[in-house]
Amino acid sequence: MGLIRVLPEQVINKIAAGEVVERPASVVKELAENALDAGATQVSLTLKDGGRDYISVLDNGSGMDEADARIAVQRHATSKIRDEEGLATVQTLGFRGEALASIAAVSRFELVTCADAETGGTRIALEGGQEKFAGREGFPRGTRVTVEELFFNTPARRKFLRTAATEFQHTQSIFTNLALAHPGVHFRLTHNQKVVSDLPGCEALVERVQQLFGAQLAEELVGVEGAEASLRFEALLSGPSHSKSSRRWQFLFINGRPIRNPGVNHAVYQAYRTLLMKDRHPAFVLKLQLEPGEVDVNVHPAKTEVRLRNLQWVHTVLADKLYKGLMDTSRRRAFAGAQPPVGGTHRLPAASGIQGQFSLAAARAEGRVGEPGASPSGVASPAAAMLSGAEPPSARLEANPFLAEGFTFQPLSPRGDGEETTAPRGLADQLAVVGQLHATYLLVQRAGSLMVVDQHAAHERILFEQYRRQFYQGRVVTEAYLIPPSLELSAQNALLLEQYLPQWSRMGFEIEPFGKAAFLIRQVPALITGKDVKALVLEVLDELALFGKSGRLEEVFNEILERVACHAALRAGRHLSWEEMEALVNQLESLDINLYCPHGRPVMIEFPLRELEKRFKRIV
Ligand code: ADP
Ligand code: MG
Numbered sequence: 001m002g003l004i005r006v007l008p009e010q011v012i013n014k015i016a017a018g019e020v021v022e023r024p025a026s027v028v029k030e031l032a033e034n035a036l037d038a039g040a041t042q043v044s045l046t047l048k049d050g051g052r053d054y055i056s057v058l059d060n061g062s063g064m065d066e067a068d069a070r071i072a073v074q075r076h077a078t079s080k081i082r083d084e085e086g087l088a089t090v091q092t093l094g095f096r097g098e099a100l101a102s103i104a105a106v107s108r109f110e111l112v113t114c115a116d117a118e119t120g121g122t123r124i125a126l127e128g129g130q131e132k133f134a135g136r137e138g139f140p141r142g143t144r145v146t147v148e149e150l151f152f153n154t155p156a157r158r159k160f161l162r163t164a165a166t167e168f169q170h171t172q173s174i175f176t177n178l179a180l181a182h183p184g185v186h187f188r189l190t191h192n193q194k195v196v197s198d199l200p201g202c203e204a205l206v207e208r209v210q211q212l213f214g215a216q217l218a219e220e221l222v223g224v225e226g227a228e229a230s231l232r233f234e235a236l237l238s239g240p241s242h243s244k245s246s247r248r249w250q251f252l253f254i255n256g257r258p259i260r261n262p263g264v265n266h267a268v269y270q271a272y273r274t275l276l277m278k279d280r281h282p283a284f285v286l287k288l289q290l291e292p293g294e295v296d297v298n299v300h301p302a303k304t305e306v307r308l309r310n311l312q313w314v315h316t317v318l319a320d321k322l323y324k325g326l327m328d329t330s331r332r333r334a335f336a337g338a339q340p341p342v343g344g345t346h347r348l349p350a351a352s353g354i355q356g357q358f359s360l361a362a363a364r365a366e367g368r369v370g371e372p373g374a375s376p377s378g379v380a381s382p383a384a385a386m387l388s389g390a391e392p393p394s395a396r397l398e399a400n401p402f403l404a405e406g407f408t409f410q411p412l413s414p415r416g417d418g419e420e421t422t423a424p425r426g427l428a429d430q431l432a433v434v435g436q437l438h439a440t441y442l443l444v445q446r447a448g449s450l451m452v453v454d455q456h457a458a459h460e461r462i463l464f465e466q467y468r469r470q471f472y473q474g475r476v477v478t479e480a481y482l483i484p485p486s487l488e489l490s491a492q493n494a495l496l497l498e499q500y501l502p503q504w505s506r507m508g509f510e511i512e513p514f515g516k517a518a519f520l521i522r523q524v525p526a527l528i529t530g531k532d533v534k535a536l537v538l539e540v541l542d543e544l545a546l547f548g549k550s551g552r553l554e555e556v557f558n559e560i561l562e563r564v565a566c567h568a569a570l571r572a573g574r575h576l577s578w579e580e581m582e583a584l585v586n587q588l589e590s591l592d593i594n595l596y597c598p599h600g601r602p603v604m605i606e607f608p609l610r611e612l613e614k615r616f617k618r619i620v
Contacts, residue, residue, distance in 0.1 A: 009075070009129075010105065010128070010129045010130070012075070013075055013101055013102060013104075013105035013129050014105050014106065014129070014153075014154065016075065016098060016101070016102050016105075017102035017103070017105045017106045017154075018157070019102075020096075020098055020099055020102040020103075021102050021103055021106060021150070023051075023161060023162075023167060023170060024047065024050060024051025024052060024055055024150055024161075024167050024170070024171060025051065025167065025170035025171040025173070025174045027051065027055050027103055027107075027147050027150065028045055028047070028051065028055060028057065028171050028174050028175070029174045029178075030094070030099035030100075030103065031055070031057035031099070031103075031145050031147075032045065032057055032174070032178050033093035033094055033099075033178075034057075034059075034093075034094060034099065034100075034143075034145075035057060035059030035061050035143065036061075036093060036178075036182060036185065036256075037061075037080065037092045037093050037094055038059060038061025038062045038063070038143065039061045039062055040059035040060050040061035040142070040185065041060060041184070041185055041186060041201060042059065042060045042185070042186045042188075043057065043058070043059045043178075043185060043186070043187050043188075044057070044058045044059075044187075044188040044190070045057055045171075045175065045187070045188065045189045045190065046058070046190045046191075047168065047171060047189075047190070047191050047192075048191075048192055049164045049192070050161075050162075050163070050164030050165065050166070050167030050168040050171070050191075051150070051167055051168065051171055052149075052150060052161055052164060052167060053148065053149060054146070054147070054148050055146070055147040055148075055150070056144060056145065056146040056147070057144070057145050058142065058143070058144040059142050059143050059144075060140075060141065060142040061142055061143060062115060062141075063113045063114045063115040063116075063121075063141050063142050063143050064113045064114075064115055064122070064143065065115045065116070065119070065122070066122040066136075068115075069111060069113050069122045069124055070122075070124065070134065072100050072111070073100045073101055073104050073109075073111065073124060073126060074101055075097065075098060075101040075102075076096075076097045076098065076101075077097045077100075077101070078094065078095060078096065078097030080092045080094055080095045080097075081095045087298065088292065088293055089292045089293065090292055090297065091255075091292060093256060093257060095297075100145075101129070103145075103147055104126045104129055105128065105129040106128070106129075106150065106151050106152075106153060106154055106157070107128075107147045107148060107149060107150045107151070107152065108125075108126075108127050108128075108147070108148040108149050108152065109125065109126045109127070109145070109146070109147055109148075110123065110124070110125045110126075110144075110145070110146040110147075110148075111123070111124045111125075111143070111144075111145050112124075112137055112139050112143070112144045112145075112146075113139065113142070113143040113144070114139040114140060114141050114142065114143075115141065116141065117140055117141050120136055120137070120138055120139070121136065121137050121138060121139030121140075122134075122135070122136060122137065122139075123135055123136070123137040123139075128152070128153040168191055171189075172189070172196070175187065175189050175197065176212060176251075177251065177253075177258035179197075179199055179208060179211075179212060180205070180208060180209070180212070180251050180253070180258075180285055181253050181256050181257070181258060181287070182256070183201070183202050183203075183204065183205050183207065183208035184201045184202070184203075185201050186199065186200050186201045187199045197212075199211045199212070205234060205236060205285060205287070206218050206221065206223065206236055209221065209236060209285060213249075217238075217249070217283065220238050220239060220242035220283070221236040221237060221238055221239075221283070221284075221285075222236070222237050222238070222239055222325065222326060222329040223235070223236055223325075223329075224236075224237060224321065224322055224325030224326070224329075226321045226325070228317045228321070230290055230291040230294055231288065231289070231290055231294075231314060231317060232288070232289040232290075233286065233287060233288050233289070233318065233321070234286075234287045235284060235285065235286045235287070235322060235325070236284060236285045236286075237268070237271075237282055237283070237284045237286075237322060237325070237326060238282050238283035238284065239326070239329070240272060240275035240276060240282075240326070241602055242283070243276050243277070243280035243281060243282055243283075244280065244281050244282070244283050245279070245280065245281070246281060247281045249281075249283030249284070250265070250268075250281070250282070250283065250284055251284065251285045251286070252264055252265065252284075252286050252287075252288075253285075253286070253287040253288065254287075254288045254289075254290065254295060254306055254308075255288070255289060255290060255292070255295060255297075256287075257297065257304075257306070258304065259304060259305065259306050260304055260305055261305070261306065261308070263308070263311045263314075263315055264286070264288070264308075264311075264314065264315070264318065266315065267314070267315040267316075267318040267319045267322070268282060268284055268286060268318065268319075268322060269282070270315070270319035270323075271318065271319050271320075271321075271322035271323040271326060272323075272326070273323065273558070274464070274558065274562060275326070277601070286318075288314070288318075290308070290314075293309070294308060294309045294310060295307070295308060295309070296308075296309070430446050430447055431444050431445070431446050431451075431585055431586075431589060432444065432445045432446070433445075433578070433581045433582050433585055434450075435581075436455075436575065436576055436581060437452070439572070439573050439574055439575050439576075440454070440455060440456070440572040440573060441453060441454060441455065442455055442458075442576075442581055442584065442585065444585055444604075448608060448609050448610075449606050449607055449608045449609055450606070450607045450609070450612070451604050451605070451606050451607075452604060452605050452606075452607070453584075453585065453588065453603065453604040454572075454601070454602070454603055454604065455570060455572065455574075455576065455584065456569055456570060456571055456572045457601050457602070457603045458584060458588050458603045458604065459569040459570050459584060460565045460566055460568075460569035461565075461588075461603050462569075462584075462587050462588065463527055463564075463565040463568050463569055464561060464562065464565035466527070467525065467527055467561055467564055467565055467568075468561055470508075470525075471506070471507060471508075471557070471561065476506075476507060476508035476525055477508070477525065477526040477527075478508040478510075478523050478524065478525055478526055479523065479524060479525075479526045479529045480510075480522060480523040481521065481522060481523065481524075484520040484521055484522045485520075485521050485533065485534065486514060486518055486519065486520050486521070487511075487518060487519040487520075487521060487534055487537060488517065488518050489517045489518070489519065489541075490517065491517055492545065493517075493538070493541045493545070494516075494517035494519075496541050496544050496545060497511065497519060497537070497541060498513065500544065500556055503556050503557060503560070504560065506557075507525065507557065507560045507561070507564070508523070508524060508525035508526075509521065509523065509524055509525070509537075509560075510522040510523035510524075511537075521533055521534075521537075525564055527564055527565070527568040528564055528567055528568045531567045531568060532567065533567075535567070536563050536564065536567045539563050540559050540560055540563050543559045543563075544556060544559065588603070588604075
């Protein structure tokens, strides 16, 4: 009897402090978030010895009057929510009402605050949660909280603190996140009397990135913004050619909080799809705004994790919109300096990209396209013909001499989804093939620069897009074998192949079991007729064996798409005729993605003429 007791308030606070206050950086985070919640436009953080001995956060926010200041340091005291309903609609960074009480419980704590300069300020001092002083003090509107000797009364905790340098690194990372989340706020960070960062408020997120990480990174980023239903987002993403070797440069914010969320991160990677090479990572700052009801922040005391009610939906929207944003910008950058499109928006018949196959030679045979330099019909190229809305000569299929070699081009709409879009008319006239280098690269002249195009990567990208489009429209062009080749597989591979037969079939492969571990290939996508289909199937199976356990269908499809494009694409080391080179370049410029092969390698590299002129000392 009489063994159970309710703990004294001070002990409760000490225990609770353990959850909220882990180290100096967590103090910095809580205090700075309070400043932001109070509407501060200037927040100044000052630390000594990594924050182990001294932390002070000064803001020009709303401040508190004396009565509020006294309540603020009590546990579960908050101005940010009033009831359970408030919890569901919380818009502020804080709401638990625990930070000040917790911090005060494990430090020598001082709060100086003023809500109205006329009436003056209030000073409250506590030590280990015990009030030591409360009274008036002159202070401008705003708040300053000072925390000295953190964990002085919990020696076990204090022992666990790392070196000042390490602790300060944690604070710097908090600082970076705060600064990115609130670009409009002026932040200053001072350590051991030295100003480490001083970031005046800025208009745009990209300016803040530049302040923090320098102009180089800022320039590599592509801006994408958008909204859908209750989701708004703002993103700065590294272009695919500026990927990083680590995940260090990835910042995610949901409703103003830095958040770790593997689901959302995955959506970003998904947006890059085939644009990133293996083991490369994008740099990004991604900010999501969702209705408070869509986000549960009350998962973790430090609020670094949240639950999204519709993660699946958010994932789909982001993966799609970020992808489109990346593509649009890459394209715009690739053709920066190109003349503005003539004729404005232009819609192509949705199906024009699918049935008709033609090549430059076929077009030429028809008299629609002249020899290089001459264009009797006024149509310069298949791409131009396509863009001018001419019907593809699908009837010419058999007459196409390139078909036998698998070097075929299909007219593509600039965007496969039939969306209203600005077609880059007139671009065809700007690019001129100069020649082929080492049977591998095409040299292409355009206004102001020289472009070097990797013929395999370029063709691969073209075919990939073409094939993917066919696939998504459910009309993969296939070709049946007269004599179906057979495949003898290992038991493991046979299982793998069987497991994904429906996927293969949707991609245009009709493969049928033929004995124990043998299969007959009856039909394949037209793109790869005449190619080594067995090698292709084996390659895909190898890849599937690696990630097969996750069993993600998208990956299966992507793998097949990529491999087909790669196998179908013309190789490096092949000499191309003039017509072939032109056809390739013309196709390239009509794509919405033209910069990277499906494996993420660049398709072309551009040398500005200015570079050459500088090297030849024509200009300085
Ligand atoms: P929470 O932020 O979760 O409400 P805190 O313990 O961090 O809880 O703060 C308690 C209350 O003190 C806040 O709700 C707010 O009203 C007030 N407060 C704290 N810091 C500041 C500040 N810098 N400026 C104005 N008011 C503040
Ligand atoms: Mg708070």
